[in-house]
Amino acid sequence: MPDASPIVELLKISKWFGSTPVLNKVDLPLYPGEVHALLGENGAGKSTLVKILCGVHLPDSGKVHINGEAVEFRGPAQARRAGIAVIYQEPTLFPDLSIAENIYMGRQPRGYGGFIDYSAMHRGVTAIMSQLGVPLRAEDPVLGLSIADQQIVEIAKALTFDAKVLVMDEPTAALSSAEVERLFNVVKKLRTQGVALLFISHRLEEVFSISQRITILRDGEFIATGSVADFTTDEVIRKMVGRVMTTLFPKEPAPIGEPVLTVRGLRRAGVFRDISFEVRRGEIVALAGLVGAGRTEVARAIFGIDPSDEGEISIEGKVLRDPDPTAAMQAGIALVPEDRQQQGLVTELSAKRNATLTLLRQLHRFGLMIPRLEKAVAREWTERLQFRGHLDEPVRVLSGGNQQKVVLAKWLATQPKLLIVDEPTRGIDVGAKAEVHRTLSELAKTGMGILMISSEMPEVLGMADRILVMHEGHITGEFSRSDANEEKIMAAAHGNA
Amino acid sequence: MGTLRNREYLSGNFGRLGQLWERWLRSRESWLILLLALLVIGTASMNARFLGPQNIKDLMLNVSLIALLAIGQSIPIIMRQIDLSVGSIVGITAFLSGLIFFGHPNTPSLVVFLVGTGVGLLLGAVNAGLIIWGRVPSLIATLGTLYIYRGADYAWVHGRQINAANVPSSFLALGNIGFLGVPLLMWIVILFLILIGTILRRLPMGRECYAIGSNPAAAILAGINLHRRVSIGFLFSGAIAGLTGVLWLARFGTVDATAGLGIEFQVVTAAVVGGVAITGGTGTVIGAALGALLLGVFNSALVVLRVPPFWQQAFQGTMLLVAISVDAYLAHRLAIRLRIKRSHV
Numbered sequence: 001m002p003d004a005s006p007i008v009e010l011l012k013i014s015k016w017f018g019s020t021p022v023l024n025k026v027d028l029p030l031y032p033g034e035v036h037a038l039l040g041e042n043g044a045g046k047s048t049l050v051k052i053l054c055g056v057h058l059p060d061s062g063k064v065h066i067n068g069e070a071v072e073f074r075g076p077a078q079a080r081r082a083g084i085a086v087i088y089q090e091p092t093l094f095p096d097l098s099i100a101e102n103i104y105m106g107r108q109p110r111g112y113g114g115f116i117d118y119s120a121m122h123r124g125v126t127a128i129m130s131q132l133g134v135p136l137r138a139e140d141p142v143l144g145l146s147i148a149d150q151q152i153v154e155i156a157k158a159l160t161f162d163a164k165v166l167v168m169d170e171p172t173a174a175l176s177s178a179e180v181e182r183l184f185n186v187v188k189k190l191r192t193q194g195v196a197l198l199f200i201s202h203r204l205e206e207v208f209s210i211s212q213r214i215t216i217l218r219d220g221e222f223i224a225t226g227s228v229a230d231f232t233t234d235e236v237i238r239k240m241v242g243r244v245m246t247t248l249f250p251k252e253p254a255p256i257g258e259p260v261l262t263v264r265g266l267r268r269a270g271v272f273r274d275i276s277f278e279v280r281r282g283e284i285v286a287l288a289g290l291v292g293a294g295r296t297e298v299a300r301a302i303f304g305i306d307p308s309d310e311g312e313i314s315i316e317g318k319v320l321r322d323p324d325p326t327a328a329m330q331a332g333i334a335l336v337p338e339d340r341q342q343q344g345l346v347t348e349l350s351a352k353r354n355a356t357l358t359l360l361r362q363l364h365r366f367g368l369m370i371p372r373l374e375k376a377v378a379r380e381w382t383e384r385l386q387f388r389g390h391l392d393e394p395v396r397v398l399s400g401g402n403q404q405k406v407v408l409a410k411w412l413a414t415q416p417k418l419l420i421v422d423e424p425t426r427g428i429d430v431g432a433k434a435e436v437h438r439t440l441s442e443l444a445k446t447g448m449g450i451l452m453i454s455s456e457m458p459e460v461l462g463m464a465d466r467i468l469v470m471h472e473g474h475i476t477g478e479f480s481r482s483d484a485n486e487e488k489i490m491a492a493a494h495g496n497a
Numbered sequence: 498m499g500t501l502r503n504r505e506y507l508s509g510n511f512g513r514l515g516q517l518w519e520r521w522l523r524s525r526e527s528w529l530i531l532l533l534a535l536l537v538i539g540t541a542s543m544n545a546r547f548l549g550p551q552n553i554k555d556l557m558l559n560v561s562l563i564a565l566l567a568i569g570q571s572i573p574i575i576m577r578q579i580d581l582s583v584g585s586i587v588g589i590t591a592f593l594s595g596l597i598f599f600g601h602p603n604t605p606s607l608v609v610f611l612v613g614t615g616v617g618l619l620l621g622a623v624n625a626g627l628i629i630w631g632r633v634p635s636l637i638a639t640l641g642t643l644y645i646y647r648g649a650d651y652a653w654v655h656g657r658q659i660n661a662a663n664v665p666s667s668f669l670a671l672g673n674i675g676f677l678g679v680p681l682l683m684w685i686v687i688l689f690l691i692l693i694g695t696i697l698r699r700l701p702m703g704r705e706c707y708a709i710g711s712n713p714a715a716a717i718l719a720g721i722n723l724h725r726r727v728s729i730g731f732l733f734s735g736a737i738a739g740l741t742g743v744l745w746l747a748r749f750g751t752v753d754a755t756a757g758l759g760i761e762f763q764v765v766t767a768a769v770v771g772g773v774a775i776t777g778g779t780g781t782v783i784g785a786a787l788g789a790l791l792l793g794v795f796n797s798a799l800v801v802l803r804v805p806p807f808w809q810q811a812f813q814g815t816m817l818l819v820a821i822s823v824d825a826y827l828a829h830r831l832a833i834r835l836r837i838k839r840s841h842v
Contacts, residue, residue, distance in 0.1 A: 077720065092718060094711035096778035097704070105708050106719040108701050115699040 005068065006031050007196045008053070008084065008165050013062035015048055015220075022048045025062065026222045028215055030165055030196040035187060037199045037207040037228070040217035041240055041457075041490070046200055049217070050167055053198070054086045055079030085158030086167040091150040095143035100125045102142050103157045128156045132186045148179035155186060166190060167198045172206060173292050184210050202290045204233050204494050216240055233496065234487075241457065241486040250462045251441045257281030258316070260418045260449035261333075263302065266311030271297045272473040275311065279418060279449040284440060286464030287453045289493045293470040295453045296338060299420050302451075303335040304328040315417060329358070332417035336407050336424065338453070340400075344407040347396035351387070352378040354395050355409040381409035385439055401432025408439065419443060422453040437463055457486050471495040525772030525780075529787040533794060540798040547801045554680065558672070558748060560793035561682035562741055566760065567767040567785040568689050569737030572730040574768055575697070577710040577777030578628070578635040580731060583738040583764060585646035586620050587757030590742025592650065595659030595752045598668065606668050610743050617739015618732055620646060625728040635731075643761065647754075654754035661750030672747030682744060686786060689737075693782045706730065710777025766813055767792050770820045792816070 006029035015023040023045045030036055040046050051057045053064070055073030063070050066082055073079045076086075093102045100121045101108075109124070111117035125138035134152050136145075142153060151171055158166055168187075172180045187197060187210060201207055207214065208228060215225040216239045223239050224231075259278040266275035272294040279285045287295045301308045304323030313320045315331040328335075337343040345354050355378040356363060363373045378391055385405040389398045395406055404424065411419065424440065425433040440463060444450055454460050460467055467484050469477035469492035477492025540547045566583050573580045590613040597604050597612065620642070627638040661669060674681050697703035709716045709723055717723055746752050765775075771788025773780030795816070796809050 076718070092712065092715040094708050094715055094778070096711040097707055101704060101708075105704065105716075106701075106721055108704065110701070116701060116704065 004032055006065075007067060009065040009068075010049070010053060011063045011065060013049065013052060013059045013064075015045075015052065015057065015060050021220055023052075023059075023217075023220045024222070026217065026220075027225070028053075028198075030198055031213075032164070032194040032196050033191050034213060035191060035197045035199050035211040037201065037211035037214045038217070039200075039204075039207065039214055039236060039240060041455075044217040044240070045220040046217060047169070048220075050086070050169055050198070050200065053079070053165075054084055054167060080161060080163075083162065083164035084167065085154075085161060085163035085165070086169065087151055087154045087158070087171055088169055091147070091154045093142045093150055093153060096141065098139050098141055099136055099145075099153055099156075100138035102153055103128075103160055124160065125156065128159055131159075132156065132189060134182065134186065146179070148175045148183065151175075151183065152186065155190075163195065165196045165198070167200075169200050170202065170292070171199075172201055172203060180206065202494060204236060204496065207236075208233065237487055237490050237494070237496075241490050251284055251437075251465065252445065254282040254441075254445040254447075256283050256465065257447060260316060261302070261451065262312075262314045262317070263298075264312040264314075266298065266301060266308050266313065268297065268301055268306065268308045271306075272301075272470075274474050277468055277475065277478075279451050281417075281447045281449055282444050283465045284444050284450045284452055284463055286460040286467045287451060287470060288455070288457075288460045288467055288489050289470035291455060293493065294473040295470050296422055298470070299335060299422055299451070299453060302328070303333055303420065305335075329414060332415075334358075334411035334414055334416035334419050336404075336411055336419070336421045338422035338426065340403050340407055344410075345395050345403060348394055350392045351382065351389060351395050351398065351402075351406050352391040354406050355382060355391075355413065358410050358414045377413055378409070381412050382406070385409055385412075386435060399432070401435070404432070404436060408436070412443070416448065418449045418451065420451045420453075423455065424452060425454075425456065425459060457489065460484075460489065461486070469493050525784050526787060529771065529784065529791055533787070533791055536791070536794055536798060540801060544801045547798065552797065552801070554675075556793055556797050557680050557683050559797075560790050561680065561686045562744060562748065563760070563763055563767055563793065564686045564786040564789035565682075565689065565737060565741050565744070566764040567771065567789045568686070568693055568782045569734040569741075570764050570768050571773045571780060571782050571785045572693070572706060572733050573635065573727075574765075574773045574775060575706050575710045575777060575780055576727055576730050577713065578727060578730065579639065579765065579775070580621075580624065580635065580734040580738075581639040581761050581765075582620065582624060582642040582646055583734060583741075584757040584760040585643050585650060586617050586735055586738035587742040587745055587760060588650045588754060589620070589646055589653075590614075590616050590739045591745040591752045591756040592654055592659060592754065594743045594746045595664060598665060599659060599663045602663075602665060606665075606671065609668070610740065613743035614736050614739045617742065618736040620739070621732045621735015622728075624735060625731040628731065629724045629728055635727075647758070651754045656754075658753040659746070659751065664746065664750055668747055669750050672744065672749070682748065685744070690782055690786055697782065702726070707778055710779075712778075763792065763813070764789075766817045770816055772820075774824060775821070 008030045010026065010028040012025045012027065013023055014021070014025055026045070026049060028036070028038070028049065038046050038049065048057065052059050055076045055078055058072070064073065065071070071082060073082070094105065097105070103125055104121050109117045109120040111120070122138040129136050132152065132155065136149060136152060142150065145153070155166070171183060175183065190197060199207070199211055211228050213226070214228050214231060214236070216223040216236065218240060257280055259280050261279040263278070264276050267273040275298055277285070287298070289295050297306065300306045302313055304320070304325050304327060313323060315333065318331070320327060320331055346357070352375060356374050359377060363369055363377065375391070382391065382405065385408055387402055387405045387409065389402045395403055398406070421440070425436050437459070440450055440452070452463060461484060465481050467479045467489060468475050469489055471493055472495060476495055477488065479488060546552065570580055570583065593616060594609045594613050597609050624639055624642055627633045627642070628635045631638065671681055676684065697706065705716070705721045705726055708719065708721060709726055713723060742757065745756055767789035768780070768785040769775055769788070770791060771780065771784035771786065773785050792813060795812060799809050799812065
């Protein structure tokens with residue numbers, strides 16, 4: 001219905017992070033009374049585009065127009081004053097305060113003597129809530145509200161700001177189907193009031209049911225835009241993935257042996273359910289899916305960091321009782337986490353110290369560390385991984401690739417039977433990537449079982465013997481190396497198996 | 498409890514009155530009052546002297562100083578900060594007030610009050626400067642000034658002592674007189690309760706303190722000037738400590754460099770027992786004052802029941818831990834409930 005002109009228009013937006021281009025000349029018009037869905041794989045540039053729209057980032061080139069006039073946002077506050085409100089997946093509210101106070105914080109209505117006019121505040125909230133058709137009470141505390149209700153509070157806040165544009169970044173990811181339905185009713189009401197909505201979601205069926213227009217990004221490039229009626233689900237998926245495979249180091253064949261890890265019916269309330277699979281000796285099993293599908297959480301549960309509510313984890317047939325990281329390590333599990341800086345490394349310590357952290361108990365005599373042994377162990381694994389850096393340097397000065405090698409060395413030194421790697425090549429350069437892949441392949445050849453969480457399609461397709469796909473906390477697809485392809489995996493990752 | 502009232506779901510369909518009643522039942526203040534009543538009745542039944550007029554008067558005088566400091570302390574704690582330097586500020590202003598009278602016996606009391614409060618404000622400003630400009634966490638900054646102020650106090654006082662004889666009797670009377678059977682000190686506490694309670698409840702400034710303690714990042718997003726609010730909190734806490742120092746002299750008459758030594762821990766304990774959560778965002782000044790009263794009554798009961806004084810501190814510590822454990826337990830329970838509630842996956 002673009003007989004009206006767009007409220008906000010992003011024109012030829014480009015953005016680089018360092019030398020990496022994340023957006024290349026992307027256009028995005030937002031019309032009043034229309035839901036515009038922004039689609040793309042993980043890392044396609046959706047979040048960056050949203051951050052530019054709401055003033056968190058400045059574009060390197062291109063323009064933001066509001067009602068036809070060029071603007072330049074210096075910070076989120078300016079974007080908000082221009083009528084752009086963002087609802088994040090996890091709302092930022094004050095848990096200890098009431099709903100009304102959350103909505104009006106910083107601009108409370110004042111009565112006589114400058115006192116806060118609570119009754120005016122409560123009337124305002126009640127009016128907005130009934131306008132949205134949501135039975136939330138103004139005086140109830142925010143703590144205890146579900147994520148869905150918290151999002152409603154954020155939307156109500158945006159409405160009191162008189163927002164013209166509402167950006168919703170994966171608002172449905174944490175909602176139940178009933179909650180999604182209610183949110184969509186609210187969205188429809190906002191549409192009739194002439195609000196322009198930008199909707200980001202990985203659930204294609206939702207996109208097709210709620211939006212009027214879609215734009216597809218892939219690797220920062222603008223791929224397609226148009227009325228939702230002009231697209232089919234298959235077409236959208238093809239446009240989202242259709243990328244040329246980059247050359248990778250593929251996994252070399254290794255004899256597949258007995259199961260190392262067996263997971264049966266694992267469940268953690270509200271996070272994942274019905275997780276059953278196994279990883280065999282010499283096998284690389286990829287855990288694919290979209291960010292937030294629950295893959296990292298499954299890995300954490302296997303390693304005993306988070307408790308699971310139900311289910312069984314066994315290593316070489318022996319059931320792990322009351323899993324905790326110490327028991328998991330003793331059973332022969334190693335976990336290389338996604339976030340190296342925070343969880344994988346002590347960034348102030350040297351590479352040598354980091355590499356031997358897992359082995360402290362074997363490297364001491366009478367409670368004192370033996371530097372010679374420490375050095376020998378650190379050297380053994382870092383050399384096998386072709387670590388290029390100084391062992392005595394603090395790891396914070398190392399490159400991403402070398403840091404990842406230190407984390408790997410640290411865990412390989414424990415000689416695990418099962419290696420879990422979470423996004424093993426995120427944020428490291430192409431050369432180092434290939435080396436990590438070669439290492440994983442070699443480790444599989446030695447009979448290690450490897451569970452690899454990865455959001456990078458070429459990595460999944462190139463490295464894995466078997467691919468499990470997760471969607472919203474459960475496994476929606478399993479493919480062998482030979483019959484896997486991008487379209488199948490993306491379809492399963494979107495729950496369209 | 499303060500935390501409970503906010504954190505529990507208000508469930509069920511009660512009328513407006515039912516809602517109020519339910520809130521009252523869930524509030525920290527009502528539990529404190531209940532506990533106080535039980536304690537008083539229990540102790541009095543074992544020893545009637547506990548309710549004697551002199552004992553009650555002493556109790557009120559002792560409690561009011563701690564309660565005043567606890568009111569001041571509540572403001573930083575609500576903002577997820579803490580002010581440990583208040584005991585040392587009390588020490589400095591108590592001696593300073595005595596010294597003024599020693600040098601100029603005819604100084605009007607009002608001038609002494611203004612000077613004492615002003616010096617407290619100044620020392621609070623040093624705290625605020627360290628925390629805001631120096632970016633030192635308030636726990637560390639005020640732990641530092643706790644020692645610095647006390648050390649300066651010792652160096653300056655240099656073993657001297659102010660005696661009641663050096664202080665005008667009209668001033669000393671302020672620490673002793675009362676209206677309507679309630680000591681002046683307690684009236685001052687009540688005045689501040691009304692004043693600060695109203696600001697915290699009814700003015701945007703007050704609500705912003707809760708917002709800052711509840712979620713600092715969200716507070717900044719809401720356009721709240723966090724630095725200004727936190728500074729004001731420490732200025733206020735310092736000024737209240739300064740005022741308490743002057744009252745300290747009026748109450749005790751005899752003052753040396755050790756006035757108020759270690760009192761900050763009683764103050765923080767009172768506030769926390771009273772429901773001003775150390776994690777910020779919840780609590781009321783009434784609760785903090787009730788916490789001080791509960792601690793005072795408890796100590797007095799131990800004395801009346803001839804419990805060895807060594808045990809007093811142990812009991813205080815126990816109460817603090819019980820209060821914090823109950824809060825933590827309830828928060829934990831709620832977290833589990835919420836996770837299960839959201840388990841639509």
